[in-house]
Amino acid sequence: MKAIERVAAARAIDRPTALDYIGRLFGDSFFELHGDRRFGDDRAIVSGIAELNGMPVTVIGIERGHNTKEKVFRNFGSAHPEGYRKALRLMKQAEKFHRPVLCLVDTSGAYCGIGAEERGEGQAIAENLFEMITLKTPILSILLGEGGSGGALGLAVADEVWMLENAIYSVISPEGCASILWKDSSKTAQAAECLKLTSQDLYKMGVIEKIIREPKHIEDKLVDSLRNIIYNKLHEKKALPVEQLLEERYQRFRRIGAAD
């Protein structure tokens, strides 16, 4: 499969979203918590507490919606600063109870708009990166579809980062790259290839720890196995002494792109 086909698959309209996974993974145990306590409630971010095989976890997902109505309601999965601040509030809450955090990332990027800038989109993402690196509880981030730049990273400073097989993760969209670098939108496919944004590329480069095979539709079998591997990983990380957990998380990012 070519990179550009992965991009199309990651954005496909019928692709399961964060709420689909939350529903299938946690069922009725998910209790949604709203608001950043500072400005408002960002509906592009769905967050709350749930049970995973009996273990309480904090779940934070970026939801893009399926149809037009949902997409508008969810701002197409592009979060404002208050979304990142809501996420951080819930992470701090999780830290207090030493409750693991699961982030489900699916966004073309943080929102670019007047309100987002006025309320400090850059500052909000920066604060998440700054705080997540020393959050004293395990964090696992899974990229479900699109992992768009800083907007995705704001929920992906984690002990491990996994990707669904057809998810993508990139510093810029292939369209943006083609138009900025080559002033030529017909080169989008080439840009997708050059950016090395597929799960296979990122795994090879050591940027992610796991690729999750995906069937065409969410099947019970997939959900059961996903639930179990998430549980096992969070359980394993939860047992680590906090200093070791944080040192390993720091080194995970420290070594990326290190020069000799």
Added chain:
Amino acid sequence: MLPNSLFKKPLNALEGSEWYNKVTSKPFVPNDLWIKCPSCKSMLLSSDLEENLQVCPKCRHHFRLNARQRIAITVDEDSFQEFDKDLLSKNLLDFPDYTKKLKNARLSSGENESVICGTARIGGHACALSVMDSSFMMGSMGSVTGEKITRMFEYATKNRLPIVIFTVSGGARMQEGIFSLMQMAKTSGAAKRHSDAGLLYITVLTDPTTGGVTASFAMEGGIILAEPKALVGFAGPRVIEQTIRQRLPQGFQRSEFLLEKGFVDAIVPRGELKETLARLIALHTKEEGQ
């Protein structure tokens, strides 16, 4: 015709490392004797402009400085010691034309990367210093940019030094793909450890600071200063205009706007920056009653 950029490299190399340590010596003299201020359109004598730290004497417009000029006007004479000067970016993704672009950027800027790091004294106070340079690929964040800044934070943490970072950046470096993005997390981690060690980090935002740099270490300073009218934002103004399909209001994303919205501690004119930095560092090193 030879590209203009060929002449800039020898200029730096010939003048060596001495000139930029002296405030009074010439940082960068454009060939033209007269320069038109882009803001008030006054014709200014380049020597007057230089005397005035590259600030228009008529309208206070702050011209952009490269990193060497910035260091020259900020640190105490002969106090700057550069670290990791020879760290070079590699074409990690085998991205088309990137190797050539890096080479051209080195030639035209006379620098090896988009940030210059080291230790210095400001008003007699020792500190770590990282200064970004917009003349190297628009101050974009490559792996070596992130690596050098991270090493500076780690050095400052280990040696219990305050750190000052001057930011200027167009954002991510596309040619390094995910590695560029990961530098945001890497530098933020190092900044957090420095902060947790009880040490002072001052950011100085200069024109323009955008994208991944804004969304990481630029906004993580314990104290955030900005030069007047610097453009500072996450998304660039053009991207926002394309997204929302309307024109942005006057002054949007400028330092004064950020101050009003609560994201900047103070706007400091260039002529007062050195003294301000020295004063703030002093306040953090002073023992009670001393």
